Amino acid sequence: MDRSDRSTLATLRGVHKQYGAVHALRGMELSLRGGELLALLGPNGAGKTTAIALLLGLLRADQGEVALFGRDPQDIVARRHIGVMLQDAQLPPTLTVGELLRQGASYYPAPREVGACAVVAGVDDLLRRRYGKLSGGQQRRVQFALALVGNPRLLFLDEPTVGLDLQSRQGLWRAIRQLVAEGCGVVLTTHYLEEAEALADRVCVMAGGRIVSEGSVDALRARVAIKRVRCRSRVGAEEAAAWPEVVEAGIEGGHLWIATARLEDLLRRLLAADAGLDGLEVRAAGLAEAFTEITNAARADAARAEAALEEAA
Numbered sequence: 001m002d003r004s005d006r007s008t009l010a011t012l013r014g015v016h017k018q019y020g021a022v023h024a025l026r027g028m029e030l031s032l033r034g035g036e037l038l039a040l041l042g043p044n045g046a047g048k049t050t051a052i053a054l055l056l057g058l059l060r061a062d063q064g065e066v067a068l069f070g071r072d073p074q075d076i077v078a079r080r081h082i083g084v085m086l087q088d089a090q091l092p093p094t095l096t097v098g099e100l101l102r103q104g105a106s107y108y109p110a111p112r113e114v115g116a117c118a119v120v121a122g123v124d125d126l127l128r129r130r131y132g133k134l135s136g137g138q139q140r141r142v143q144f145a146l147a148l149v150g151n152p153r154l155l156f157l158d159e160p161t162v163g164l165d166l167q168s169r170q171g172l173w174r175a176i177r178q179l180v181a182e183g184c185g186v187v188l189t190t191h192y193l194e195e196a197e198a199l200a201d202r203v204c205v206m207a208g209g210r211i212v213s214e215g216s217v218d219a220l221r222a223r224v225a226i227k228r229v230r231c232r233s234r235v236g237a238e239e240a241a242a243w244p245e246v247v248e249a250g251i252e253g254g255h256l257w258i259a260t261a262r263l264e265d266l267l268r269r270l271l272a273a274d275a276g277l278d279g280l281e282v283r284a285a286g287l288a289e290a291f292t293e294i295t296n297a298a299r300a301d302a303a304r305a306e307a308a309l310e311e312a313a
């Protein structure tokens with residue numbers, strides 16, 4: 001397998017998927033290349049799990065095209081080149097970590113060396129321990145090692161760092177970066193926006209069963225003309241949140257913070273409400289504010305489209 005190959009690994013084209021009356025995907029488009037980490041973000045119910053289940057061959061699309069290495073995702077030849085770390089992994093608790101990894105490796109024609117996987121995942125000191133006796137964070141790292149044993153060209157990581165402490169999380173991030181540098185493609189779903197910010201080459205934001213925004217973290221941030229204002233003020237977060245210029249407001253470390261798309265109007269109003277405020281800081285929005293803005297806009301669009309349909313009916 002050519003690891004420097006940057007060709008397309010996975011695609012969804014015009015994909016629709018319904019569960020009874022629920023439209024989980026409505027015209028989903030996605031593609032991923034080798035050496036690229038794509039973060040799939042979106043609120044609960046956006047369709048992320050469904051999109052991944054289609055790529056893993058666990059579900060069939062009602063309409064549209066799904067391809068893994070140019071093949072049907074249910075084709076065994078395609079499946080041999082993927083690694084998967086899902087949220088609700090159930091592994092036999094009485095096996096040791098070493099036994100689990102060797103068993104996993106035995107399913108693949110060209111596995112990665114078990115010891116090397118253990119080192120990359122930071123579980124090389126746990127190989128003789130029984131899986132069921134490990135902490136939740138240690139089990140998560142073993143699941144990551146297991147996702148690597150097949151030497152995958154494409155890795156699916158579903159909320160990989162939930163339950164990990166800061167050090168383990170950063171260790172996993174380093175391991176993921178190393179795999180991407182080696183040419184592996186990664187699809188990451190996460191609710192930690194700082195995780196997407198730290199790792200992703202490309203971020204796709206899903207809402208209502210389709211991609212509503214796509215680009216690099218910087219491009220998404222720039223597309224949203226949101227600034228984050230921070231100051232010490234007697235204005236409360238609830239009062240500020242009700243102002244028309246304000247996207248979101250809160251209190252953090254004794255400071256009022258406000259996300260706004262209309263900076264000058266907000267500053268005028270803020271100073272009128274509290275001329276004595278101090279410690280004022282303004283910075284460009286992070287991915288978190290961009291995400292809130294993009295998903296709010298997508299929800300408003302969907303509500304408008306539904307209202308128009310109802311009116312026409």
Ligand SMILES: Nc1ncnc2c1ncn2[C@@H]1O[C@H](COP(=O)(O)OP(=O)(O)OP(=O)(O)O)[C@@H](O)[C@H]1O
Binds near residue numbers: 019048051
């Ligand atoms: N097996 C199922 N039967 C019926 N409806 C389902 C099923 N699986 C998912 N859905 C519905 O499809 C929609 C998309 O769900 P999906 O799990 O793909 O979203 P998600 O973005 O992964 O959400 P989360 O962030 O909560 O995991 C939701 O409305 C969900 O309720």
